[in-house]
Amino acid sequence: MSVEIPRVVVPGQPIVPEFDTASHSADHTITQARKYLSGPGTTLSKIPTGPNEEVNAIVATLKGKTVISPKSKDKTSSASKDELPVNEFLVSVVNHQTPRVPLPKEGDYVLCRVMKLTSRQAFVEILSVDNQSSILADSGVGSNGSLGMAGGTSLVANVSSGSVAGTSVFSQAVGATNASLGAHPADLGESFRGLIRVQDIRATERDKTQVVESFMPGDIVRAEVINIGDGASYYLSTAKNELGVVLSRSHGGRGDMLYPLDYETMVSVSGHIEKRKVAKPF
Amino acid sequence: MSIIIPGDQLPVDETTLNSKKLTVGPSIYVDPLLDNQMTISNAGIFTHKEKKTKQLITVESSSKNYIPAVGDLIVGTVLGGFGEFFKVSLSNYKPPAILSYMAFENATKKNRPNLKTGSLVYARISAYDPNIDVELECFNPTTGKAEGFGELTGGTVVEVDLGFARYLMFNENNPVLEHLSKKCQFEIAIGVNGKVWIKGGDLVTTLACCQYIEQAQRLASGELEQLLKKLWKQHNI
Amino acid sequence: MSDRRRITGPESALPLVFAPTPNNQSTTKSPQEKTNSGIRNFFIKTGIVSNCNGSCFLEVDNTTIIVSVYGAKPIRGSSVTSASFSVMTKVSNNLEELSNFTSSDLSHSKEEKEEQKLAKEDEYVTTNQIGKTQLSLVEQKLSTYIQTAFLPSILLEKYPKSSIEVFINILTNDSHTNSSLLSLITWCANCTSLALVDSGIELKDMVSTGIAKLTDDQTVVIDPSYSNEGRKTVGGQEVRAVASYMSVTDTVVGLMIESEEGVNGEMIEKVIDGCNTMAREIRSNMNGFLVSTM
């Protein structure tokens, strides 16, 4: 008998055992084994099936619809002849209603804003992952006054000045069980930090690349996460054609919009030219 | 002396400005968004210089806020050594500038300059981009010689308005230093960042010189002699 | 020192003191009808708060709770390999009843306990202080319980360098049904569970929570509320408990037992059984709700 796979699942709900040796032929002989792998939205865990009995199963971690897709066979790990042929399937749970929790991972493309430059690297703030969803559910705009900062391009720096009365609330609530000592809650509107080292800006002519000729503070840059980095920053790279500056203003943010001219120059409508590591528009 | 403040109109009419190639000095804001409209953004002395093919408008204003420019000669304080460079403070509460170990006379990888934290240097701004750290050098890169740059030993530093520092620097025969040179011997290094290093023959003279420079910026040239007399009397020199 | 970040009004102001309500005029609302399972009807809605990652509104009798989940969001200054998880509870300033909880360890000292008792007997009620800056004991207890219970259910390792923060807001609390702290914990926990699912944060399992009471005649009452189940008889023994489960793996993740007298193993077993029954019922309700929203 084949295992019935639920179409719609909630977190914690077992979807399918890890191994399914059930046959699908008429004579009920085992001709084929299936192995299910845990994909996005699922995890592999032990489910009690009776007293002192457990079975490994793929369990949903999100609410959503199940999607089972066959995994292309990997030849190097082909089973020996004695064993049954194993077909592998990837089980995942998708939900289009709730966007995924937008956390940058290695290999993700992110959009970020250049905050500060040094001669060796550009410091950025990661705004969104995959151009899908913003990192922060609440951008924090307006929290430090009745107007956001003038000029628009600048994010709000929430400096709710120092810490006087009231901050004790947090330490009381979190201090007890927060395992990560030394970590501070980010301010409203404060996002993940990233940095692009000078050698990660361009794929070619790395030695000649200069940070100030590639980015300017305030630029919006599309970059790839190459490393989750240290406690402070993600490590990002723009060394691909489609990566680099996507939105920029001239004169260090004072002027008008710049448009790509070629891979290393941008131009404003009035004809003003500035140097950038330009992302190939697509 | 034509003094203008923000809110004023440019004292030069547009046809004049359009007649020749125009260079706009600091304190006049040229707005790239508004057709390069010019606005008086700071208070100061307005000057309009015309030459054959070009003209220059500037507002000479005085403040304590130093904005670096390549080629400026400055007096800085060493904040410490980091890896391959020193960090040097040009003005308080501003990001420090970077002075490479290699930017000294006769410097090699092995022969590193020895500057202690807190010591003073006379240096030139070698690279400046508003978005990255300022870079300094303590030698003339074409000759490789120190030419007066480097550590300033002894003496003391007076902080003056930037306008006054520029005045001392660019007016060779300015009465302030003329008067002083008649009174005593001294060494002086003027930083356009508003720091003037001065060293007299002995400690008392240094002190007197120091007070003289400081007070001179608030006096008209006619009163300088009197100030000198007063100070020298005060210090029994 | 006065609070300089809030408008607290004149310092010389005194709290209002309300006289006890004469019995004949104090009409207690008839409790909401219970379902067959013995659990009060409750209303839930997810996603009502837009500026967070997930949220849930829950109403049971006159208690209303909003839980919002923020995260996984950036955290500063640490090289953590997994997310940190924290819970903050805020009881609306005006819910005075909560300070009258009998939970014995809520008061600091004997003296204060006496004072509370006295106040309770007289049922004089006063206004709360505006602009408190510290968590009340109730808020702390609630936060701690929920944080502890949900910690094992969240796949924190999927969210490095970040934090997941749960904010529980108790907007109104039932002043008629004498809701105890335990009851509040139960509903806050269930609301949190749905808010977490709504946020799309990956969970090993949903946590469902039940509450039960063992009266002195050894009967188990599920989801006890004030009027139909009555107060304990004088001198009688009563055990109240709240327990949270991850039902698929049948794990208890949170437990709190409260009793004035000593309790034995048998009693605990009974009362926990009651909690389990309720938690299962709640879980199936939540499952049904979630499936219906897809």
Added chain:
Amino acid sequence: MSEEFQLKPVSFSPEVLARIAPELSLQRHLSVGVRPCLRSFQEFKSVQINPQLDSINRYTSNQGISSKSTVLGSSNIKCGNTIIFCTITGGFIETLLPNDEADENVKEYEKIYENSEKQENNQQDDSLSNFRTVYPIIEIERGRTGAPTDEEMIISQTLHDTLLNSKILPKESLEIDLGLKTVDKDNNEIIIYPNESKDIDSSLFQFPRKYSFVLYASIQVFSRSGPILDAAWLALMIALKSTKLPCVYFDEKNSNLLNDISSLSSKKSVKTGVVNAKSGSQIICDPTKSHDLKLNNSDLYTTTIGLIELDKDFSVEIEDVENNEDFKALSVDKHTRNEGEPILLCDIEGDAEENAIGSRVVVIPDINTEDDDNLVSVTIIGGGSKVTKQSIQNSIGLAKLRSKNLQQQS
């Protein structure tokens, strides 16, 4: 454009564009006549005024008296997505009567008091000192902890000052006419109030001290999606309208009134929020009797209008868009505007609008008066788009319109 180069659009999801380039996002939307929030320019957010939270109001609970509640008034409104809860609570404050001769210090105080009384008499009736306000604390839930944000502090103060400046809460509304709890002939406890018992000797009600209420407001905001002042004010207004002040009596049993009443506010009571009723309080709120809070005017509403100029550099070719099916479904603003006049946007919402709109006009009109002087407050914040006379006039018009709508609704 003189240069020859091709501009290929880079596309971003609307939400992301609003965050990375708010100004661009807003200008692109406005140039085709819609707002990022898909409302039309001068369309206000829908406002839903929910029945007050009956169960928590002490005196209006429809299930009888809510015996433990200390809440005097409350409101729950929904403004677009934003949800606001507001509750009003109270406190006493003591004022001295001039005929108190018990204490030297009091006499001293009395002189000052009398002087200031005289001054006040010289003043017009509508002197600000004849009006009161509430002490609001606003909490905007945004997933953070700690001290209040600047916004929370500023809105609190704005509510506080605006309420005072609009002179809708006269001093007298909060004054307390003390009743007396005493024992009648049959030795039954009775409470008598001066206003309801004309046959009783009025000298009974001559108390050496005088009390007033102070009102506190607690405002909780969920799903903030833009500037919050208008909605917070509305919630406060509706809560005040629903507010009932308790009748207050003096309990003869605890009669030593000159005993230091300040024992009530001892530190202990502050900490636990519970007062030992036996020791100090002679001033007690009646458990059931109350009266409405009298307001001079309960139909004042603040309206914030954002001003923004169209920037031609950002505009989208309208033909490109008009063929789009989705676009046709939207209500599009094609108001013909005068050149140089900014666009007026009602109820600023979302990152793009909030970040990019620099100039604002905040108006409180009084729609109940026949008088010409029908404005209570106009605040103009310039610096973004130029604030023209026309735009102020239009803003006032819009504010009046919105106030009338809200009046009908509440």
Added chain:
Amino acid sequence: MELDAKIGVLNNAGGSSEVSLNGIKVVCGINGPMEARPRQELPTTCYLEVIIRPAIGNPTVREKYMEDKIKNFLNSVIIGNLYPRQVIQVNLQILEKKNNNSSYTSDSDESAATEDVLLELNCCINSAFLALVDANISIYKAFNSNIFTYTHKGSLVKDGLSEAKSRHLVVYGIKNNKVDELLYGENVGRFSEKKLFMALERGEKESMILHSKLKELSVESVKQKFVYLS
């Protein structure tokens, strides 16, 4: 009442001024532009910090509220893009307030506290302008603040301090020797639309008059700075 002002009263500030107006005295000191703390850093512009300290006691929510009012328009006056990632601090210490012997805490003074907000703002704004010019911070335009009241009889008075039907604080920006735009207006009380615009018009006129006075002061202080040239 006439404005009375001094420029450069603080030696250690980047720029400073002291202004007395309508019984209120304010000293303003500008710090910066200076290096911002990481949390204040804005990539392309400066972070403007306005700090108001009351005449008596510690700053409260009231001062925060006033700071916000000033910050709102000052942000658009300062050419922030010239000072990216830096902080400019505008410190305003109120030295004397109208009712100097009370500390706005007792409840009868509460209405005075609210009433005086406009007067204090008025004085602070004018003081801030002089101090900004003294500090040589680049600004797009000059600005100043005036306060008007309508009496109960309906006449419009400048600086009318006591009882009034409505009160109007107007701040205009001045560029190229002309009134450029309305930067901030706070109108409270009971008034008609017509009265509002009359007050605003009056504000434009008075703004130019006040500007010429502030200019005179500024020019004099620039002369003082360059005294060594003479």
